[in-house]
Amino acid sequence: MKNILIIGATGQIGSELTMKLRSLYPSGNVVAGYIKGAEPKGDLLESGPSHLVDITDPAQIAEAVDKYQVDTIYNLAALLSAVAEARPQLAWKIGVGGLYNTLEVAREKNCAVFTPSSIGSFGESTPHEKTPQDTVQRPETIYGVTKVTGELLSDYYAKRFGVDTRSVRFPGLISYVAPPGGGTTDYAVDIFYAAVKGETFKCPLKPGTFMDMMYMPDALRAAIEIMEADPSRLRHRNSFNIASMSFDPEIISAKIREYVPDFKMVYELDPLRQKIADSWPDSLDDSCARYEWDWKPEYNLDAMTRDMLTNLRKKFGIAQ
Secondary structure, three states: OOOEEEEOOOOOHHHHHHHHHHHOOOOEEEEEEEOOOOOOOHHHHHHOOOOEEEOHHHHHHHHHHHHHHEEEEEOOOOHHHHHHHHHHHHHHHHHHHHHHHHHHHHHHHOEEEHHHHHHHHOOOOOOOOOOOOOOOOOEEEEEEHHHHHHHHHHHHHHHHHHOOOOOEEEEEEEEEOOOOOOOOHHHHHHHHHHHHHHHOOOOOOOOOOOOEEEEHHHHHHHHHHHOOOOHHHOOOOEEEEEEEEEEEEHHHHHHHHHHOOOOOOEEEEOOOHHHHHOOOOOOOOOOOHHHHHHOOOOOOOHHHHHHHHHHHHHOOOOOO
């Protein structure tokens, strides 16, 4: 990677990935692509170049690639799971139409492309425990459908046109930087906000709802390491299971109470989010990622909990 374009750079993952890449590469070589109404601000704006890139407009993608001599595109534009269910046509337009536009520009201009997939690409018929790398994918949400389509389309462009496409299947991502954006796993972010503010957390998912989760620093590292990996070792490309930890609401609330003894949680179930969560894996088998590009997470539940609480207290000016 020499010159990098992040499409969706002001989003939940993009805002942090852009800053991480700028810490590893010359900041002027990492372009923050944004859409109208979601312009970069603060450090994201001041630390490097930015460019208007609406993924539904291939001319804008091509313009940014040409202007900054881009050789690597991180395509992070998407609607998250619960939001996508409310706007399925837009989810398809961005998730699949936008990816097609990106891949076409990459084919014409010889760019590598990263497009994240998700645990949402699996469904009820998928084995839920230690979900294999290669298994049935029959999702029941438009979010999941776009992710499976994206995996297949990216593989097609790699095999048919030689485009260097790579991807990981992200679990639920937990971060203290960007606020939750409407994902099914976002309860695992909201719960920390409630804990540091001394509020009772209203959990939208029932006890026993296990899902794979990952702390954002590990997710950012995975997105970068897969693009830096030796291509001759990669057999799967689109897309690798990656895993770090799996827990249900009872386990994470108990962990938080180890550090915030007065923390309280009640259940106020959201039927849509519960239905989505029930169709997703409880845990993933990431042995292929570990073997093919040496993937290994650095954070477990305890380390993440301590770091989340410390940084959110700093963010809100709350005494330790």
